[in-house]
Amino acid sequence: MNKLSTYVIIKTVYFFQAGIGILANAFLFVFHVFTVHQVHSLRPTDMTTCHLAFVHIVMLVTTLDNFSADTIKLLSFSKELKCKCLLYISRVSRGLSISTTSLLSIVQVITISPSSFCLSRFKKKLKNYIIIAFFCFWSLNLSSNSNMIIYAVAHSNRTNLLNVSKYCSLSSMNSIIMTLFFTLALSQNVFFVGMMLLSSMYMVIFLCSHQRKSEYLHSMSISPRISPAKRATCTVLVLVSFFVIMYCVDMIISSFSTVLWKYEAVLLYLQGLVVNVYTTVSPLVLIISDKRIIDILQKMFAMITL
Structure with missing residues (x-):
């Protein structure tokens, strides 16, 4: 398989994945907005989930803009302004995704503690x-x-640019400023990922304790049921574990991009796929694990089949 075929396949999968992610996050966001409109209240985890869905919608839309020539041309702004806006919003949404996922794990720990x-x-x-x-x-x-x-x-004939998409680059900056922003970004990511790991450790301890209690109840001939707290904890634990894995893979690919210091379409789309895996999978996991959503979908399916 040549490089062009690989590029076409990855690009097709990329846009399909982004489409699924946008639809799933939009459904999750609308559900929580509808819920707060009906009951005038949201659970703490619902608030965090709603915010996470909104951030992921913005993140997926901006990454589509970064890679879609047709979308770029539709915007009436200058190329320079388009690049600044898209990259800025994309980076902000990625940071918000990390911090909100970390908050979700902490909220769950507080809820079950x-x-x-x-x-x-x-x-x-x-x-x-x-x-x-x-x-x-x-x-x-x-x-x-x-x-x-x-x-x-925007792309130009200058050679001292780090290409971050097909249309946008980062110009060279002062070493002190670059070190400052790099340290800030790294510290921020390490802190939030560290909080995820600590929260995950506590949730694992909670699940193990709950499992021992369930085994005891089973030995006493009492039929144990999966509590909502345990179900929610398992969901958050899956999300956090999946995020950490995808984050590590993204860091590895990013390091290759930085070393190459040039635009590589295949590598760029591959990185986009990895980044969007969590934004696409997380709403699906949250939808499947939410009994309220499952009940609504079952009622809708029953009405359609009548």
Whole structure:
């Protein structure tokens, strides 16, 4: 298989994957908006899930713009402004995806924690703390990715550019500024991934304890049932584990892109596929694991088949 065929296959899979991701996240987002409109209240995990779905929609749309020539041409802005906006929004949404996933794991830990746990004191006003966290995440990511506005440029004949898409590049920057933004971005990612791992450890301990309790109930001839807390914890644990794996793979591909220092269509689309795997799979996992959504889908299917 030649390079052109590989490029066409990866590009086709990329757009198909992005389409599925946008539809799934849009469904999840609309469901939670409809829920809050009907019951006028959202659970803490619902608030975080709704925010995550919105961020992923923005993330998928901007990555489609980065790779679609037709979409780029439809915009009436200058090429320079288009590159700055698209790269900036793309980087901000990626940062928000990391931080929101980390918050989702922390919220779940607080939700399932007993009263003796140190974080249990946040339960009463957890929704207020989540709103504050959203504000902090947006402020942090909007500021930490501000270098995209300054250094993102449209392709030109200059040689000192790092090509990040088919149409956009990053111009060279002062070594001190580059080190500052790199350190900030790395510290931010390490912190949030670290919080995911710590939260995952606690949730694994919780599930093991719950499993021992279930075995005891089974030995007492009491039929154990899967509690909503356990189901939600398993869902968050799957999401966090999947995110960490995809994040590591993305870091490996990104390092190759940086070393090459030039535009490679196949490598770029491959990186886009890896980045969008989590944004596509996460809403599907959340939809399948939410009993409320399953009940609605079953009722809709029953009405259609009548």
